[in-house]
Amino acid sequence: MKKTSLCLLITMLSSGVFGQALLRWNYPCKPGHECWNALKSVDERQNARAFKLLSLMIIPLMLIAGSCTETQIREYEATDLCFTKELLETVPWMKAELAWFQQPKMGFLRVSVYRYRGDYYLAFENFLTSSPISHIFNCSGQHLGELNINYNEFYENIETTAVFLEDNY
């Protein structure tokens, strides 16, 4: 989502600025040209140079915007599918984790999907668990500890994409 927004922003900025700059680019006066000498003031000459420079700066922006394809956006949507409510009840490791927390005397449980640095994670958040790091998994079923992801760094950079369950056991 963040990448998509960035791409859109760059596209909008570059097209807006480029449109303006294009008008200036067509400005006929260049050094050595006949009309250049007609630009009497230093300001006018400086402006002409600045517009030229601005136009050159816009080219890289346009190239970046061009690389933001629809494929990239679809890739994120597809990745999200590794965690669904249905899979929670059918994929063995997810099912086992859920069943463990749904036993009596286990307390409050929330099952959420978070997006962290472009990847999706399934979190089983029990309010009395001592080692929460081992209950947050990536799409392959590896927990944060195995992935060497710091617990606090993770929570400081997540976006909640779904909450599957909130209940007391």
Next chain:
Amino acid sequence: MKNTQIGLILIVILQQICNGQVNTPNGVPVPAAALFVYSAVKYSDAQLQSEQNNIQNGAYGSSCVILSGYSRNYNCHGYAWHVSTGGAQTCIDQVSGGGVTPYAAGVNPSYTQTSYNSTIGKTRIRYSGDHSAVTTFDGKFISKWGPGPLVKHNALDVPLAMATRRRVGPVNMLHH
């Protein structure tokens, strides 16, 4: 080159300070990856208070007495192995970070395993599940329940996740 090395050393030192380095009584450092603080966003005051009320109302056994209110800054392992010996509040992860292991195993362990006797106070207990506690002279246990409160309780009056992961009861008794 020298400047880069100095910079890297400074970064490592700063990281250790920021993570609040924890050492065992014998001076062995607990892995930095095992130290954390519960998320304030995901474990809200209202939810923690609600869980604390459940404990107070006997949801996990009638022996439970709350000694101190909920806190995200330390957990059961942090309390039993570090806070109860005068250390600063900290959360220690055992399952993936192996934060309790240096206290009882490896190079220069501070604790040795012994048989539990209910009259021996201040013994550190490791449950077969993901839980640690400190014993009292009156045969009770004192333990911190996740980000929840500090509780005095009978050995098995704890949430199931703490007492067992497929097995029941405290099995490893570690006495300092």
